[in-house]
Amino acid sequence: MEAEVYKGYAIWGHAIREHGNILWPARYAGNGTITKGSKFVEASGVLGSFKTDEDAQVAGLAWAHAWIERHG
Structure with a gap:
């Protein structure tokens, strides 16, 4: 799981084997999760199937960045 803070949100990119x-x-299936403080904000569904866990995590983070840009 890859995590970072973006514009005050904690975001995760997940890779599910x-x-x-x-x-x-x-x-690896990729998805993303967004929280703010200790509260859940949003999660993606499965974003696709990827050859590596890193590619899946990157897709999850990219989804979270885009969601925050549209809704944050």
Whole structure:
């Protein structure tokens, strides 16, 4: 989980490992979460399937940045 503070919000990018099998390597679902203080603000749904956990986390953070720009 990758976290940062952006414009007073705490934001997280999450990577959830998808189960792979012998024919396909594991992939990662990405999503984002936003809080302010100790209160939940918003969470994305699954943003896509990514080859690496880092790519999934970056997508979650990018979603959170965009959400704050539109609503914050």
